[in-house]
Amino acid sequence: MVKEVRTEATRAALGPTLIKLAQKGLDIVVVDADLGVSTSAAKFGKEFPDRFITVGVTEQNMIGVAAGLAASGKIAFASSFAVFMPGHCFDQVRMAVAQPNLNVKLVASHSGIVVGEDGASAQALEDLSLMLSLPNFRVIVPADVVQAEQAIETAANNDGPFYIRTVRPKTPVIYDNGHQFALGKWDLLRPGSDVTVIAVGVLVKAALDAAELLAQEGVSCRVLNAASLKPADTEATLAAAVETGAIVTAEDHQVHGGLGSLVAQMTARHTPVPIAFLGMQDCYGVSGRWDELLEHFHLTPQAIAEAARELLSRKSA
Amino acid sequence: MASISGASVPELERTARRIRRHIVRMTTEVNSGHPGGSLSSVDILTALYFHVLRYDPKKPTWPERDRFIMSKGHASPAMYSVLAEAGYFPSEELMTFRKLGSRLQGHNIMGMPPGVEMSAGALGMGLSFSLGLALAGRMDNLDYHVYCLLSDGDCNEGQTWEAAAATSHHRVDTVTAIVDYNHIQNDGFSDYTHFVQRDGHGQRPGGWIDDQGHTVNILSLQPLADRWRAFGWNAQEVNGHQFTEIIDALEKAKQHKGQPSVIICQTTKGKGVSFMENNPSFHGKAATKEQLEQALKELAD
Numbered sequence: 001m002v003k004e005v006r007t008e009a010t011r012a013a014l015g016p017t018l019i020k021l022a023q024k025g026l027d028i029v030v031v032d033a034d035l036g037v038s039t040s041a042a043k044f045g046k047e048f049p050d051r052f053i054t055v056g057v058t059e060q061n062m063i064g065v066a067a068g069l070a071a072s073g074k075i076a077f078a079s080s081f082a083v084f085m086p087g088h089c090f091d092q093v094r095m096a097v098a099q100p101n102l103n104v105k106l107v108a109s110h111s112g113i114v115v116g117e118d119g120a121s122a123q124a125l126e127d128l129s130l131m132l133s134l135p136n137f138r139v140i141v142p143a144d145v146v147q148a149e150q151a152i153e154t155a156a157n158n159d160g161p162f163y164i165r166t167v168r169p170k171t172p173v174i175y176d177n178g179h180q181f182a183l184g185k186w187d188l189l190r191p192g193s194d195v196t197v198i199a200v201g202v203l204v205k206a207a208l209d210a211a212e213l214l215a216q217e218g219v220s221c222r223v224l225n226a227a228s229l230k231p232a233d234t235e236a237t238l239a240a241a242v243e244t245g246a247i248v249t250a251e252d253h254q255v256h257g258g259l260g261s262l263v264a265q266m267t268a269r270h271t272p273v274p275i276a277f278l279g280m281q282d283c284y285g286v287s288g289r290w291d292e293l294l295e296h297f298h299l300t301p302q303a304i305a306e307a308a309r310e311l312l313s314r315k316s317a
Numbered sequence: 318m319a320s321i322s323g324a325s326v327p328e329l330e331r332t333a334r335r336i337r338r339h340i341v342r343m344t345t346e347v348n349s350g351h352p353g354g355s356l357s358s359v360d361i362l363t364a365l366y367f368h369v370l371r372y373d374p375k376k377p378t379w380p381e382r383d384r385f386i387m388s389k390g391h392a393s394p395a396m397y398s399v400l401a402e403a404g405y406f407p408s409e410e411l412m413t414f415r416k417l418g419s420r421l422q423g424h425n426i427m428g429m430p431p432g433v434e435m436s437a438g439a440l441g442m443g444l445s446f447s448l449g450l451a452l453a454g455r456m457d458n459l460d461y462h463v464y465c466l467l468s469d470g471d472c473n474e475g476q477t478w479e480a481a482a483a484t485s486h487h488r489v490d491t492v493t494a495i496v497d498y499n500h501i502q503n504d505g506f507s508d509y510t511h512f513v514q515r516d517g518h519g520q521r522p523g524g525w526i527d528d529q530g531h532t533v534n535i536l537s538l539q540p541l542a543d544r545w546r547a548f549g550w551n552a553q554e555v556n557g558h559q560f561t562e563i564i565d566a567l568e569k570a571k572q573h574k575g576q577p578s579v580i581i582c583q584t585t586k587g588k589g590v591s592f593m594e595n596n597p598s599f600h601g602k603a604a605t606k607e608q609l610e611q612a613l614k615e616l617a618d
């Protein structure tokens with residue numbers, strides 16, 4: 001099921017997938033705030049110029065327009081960078097889309113520290129926290145381009161608001177084309193019984209590599225891909241807690257309000273276990289190459305493995 | 318025309334060429350950054366820092382200094398290069414731009430290095446901040462002036478117009494907004510009419526994607542000067558690459574009392590490097606090493 005063949009940016013899935021869905025007859029429209037070339041939404045605009053609406057750099061307006069289109073029966077996609085959407089238009093997302101539960105799909109690219117050289121202002125590290133806080137929204141963080149395509153299809157085919165978070169750099173493709181994304185289901189990418197790593201986005205591959213490192217030391221590490229952050233997979237989380245007794249969460253996001261908080265909440269309710277939280281530790285990013293930044297902020301296979309070892313020693317103590 | 322004593326036009330032009338060389342070098346060095354919109358604002362920044370602004374690079378927080386606010390924070394290569402030329406830090410540091418550990422971040426961060434007055438990178442935020450600075454100056458009886466550089470994209474954002482309304486409402490005449498109006502944004506061309514017809518769509522409403530994959534007609538700002546006037550501003554329009562025009566307009570703006578002033582500078586994105594001029598591809602992409610050689614030749618003294 002899992003193999004590594006090539007690298008591709010998850011953001012690249014948007015335009016081609018929307019074209020495919022529209023060709024199948026879905027009533028898709030795209031509202032664009034001067035980033036469609038970067039998010040790949042402009043590819044859709046080239047094919048369907050009458051369904052591609054440019055509004056300039058006006059994210060608040062973009063969300064309002066998308067909401068109006070959705071209220072008129074369209075499947076309305078809006079795309080921008082994750083710092084600007086939800087960052088620049090959160091109230092519009094909350095009021096105009098989430099509360100009336102409209103059929104608006106937000107596909108936000110250039111998320112996380114891996115945006116790299118653009119630096120702190122451009123590194124969206126709070127978006128999941130914002131989006132997970134909104135009732136009605138489904139929140140998806142694809143681990144690779146194959147899953148991104150599936151997530152976009154899922155969003156188009158299910159009524160109501162979605163937030164899909166993609167990234168700028170080309171990252172390893174881990175799924176083959178037969179992959180079936182399912183809302184509320186966290187894929188078991190590697191079985192294991194000593195500890196579980198639950199990861200999202202670019203850190204899913206790092207989690208798999210960490211499990212490999214741990215295996216060499218005789219540690220059996222389970223790996224879950226939490227792409228469907230909301231709805232979350234309570235069953236898989238609780239099974240991990242009960243069966244492995246320790247969890248490492250890994251996300252390219254602030255540790256508050258994202259995957260780690262979600263897992264802590266689910267386990268605390270039912271089966272409290274020790275958890276290590278990997279992510280941005282309540283600080284802003286800096287400029288640098290994206291791979292350097294992952295090292296700099298301890299978001300590597302080695303750091304995940306180290307966190308797992310530490311949990312194991314706490315478990316046995 | 319006001320005199321431009323203190324710095325002669327050929328001298329300003331030489332400084333501007335040096336700044337342009339810094340911009341293309343530092344972006345190619347790290348293979349990222351925003352050369353196009355940096356190059357388009359160089360002459361405006363050169364006029365400000367080498368003829369108009371009151372500042373002391375040794376006292377970057379001097380309360381009486383004039384403030385320069387760069388709302389279009391992606392033009393950080395221009396900001397850093399002009400600060401280096403103005404003596405805030407050695408120009409060798411420019412080559413650390415966007416690298417891990419550097420003070421010179423991808424987008425401007427306040428105080429990094431000293432002389433950068435505002436953190437920016439999300440468009441639309443600069444004019445509100447400028448108004449705040451100007452109101453504080455009025456409260457504290459300081460006679461500094463605030464200059465705010467805006468882009469096409471900044472003028473798309475609603476916040477700029479909220480700030481425009483508030484600035485004239487408070488009768489603040491110590492703010493001068495400067496629009497680097499190059500008619501090109503992230504994805505392509507902001508208004509169709511400024512450029513020759515780019516493909517067969519004719520004058521259709523809204524935007525479209527051309528054969529090179531650029532967006533055409535992203536959002537028109539026309540008539541830009543009249544929009545500012547309607548918001549209660551004193552508006553001038555100049556060529557943003559002619560020092561005499563820029564400086565004359567800046568001096569008139571400062572003398573204008575009772576309402577804020579805006580100077581709409583018609584500029585060329587990528588100015589000074591032939592293959593970058595009016596080419597949206599170089600908004601957020603650096604020249605290759607070979608292209609850099611060509612660019613440096615064109616920018617030589």
Ligand SMILES: Cc1ncc(C[n+]2csc(CCOP(=O)(O)OP(=O)(O)O)c2C)c(N)n1
Pocket residue numbers: 033034035057059084088353354355357389391392438439440441468469470471497499501502503586600
């Ligand atoms: C609020 C916000 N939305 C989107 C962006 C992404 N972005 C960066 S630059 C840019 C537009 C560039 O064009 P312009 O603002 O006219 O700048 P210039 O041509 O002067 O470089 C966009 C949309 C941003 N920086 N801020």
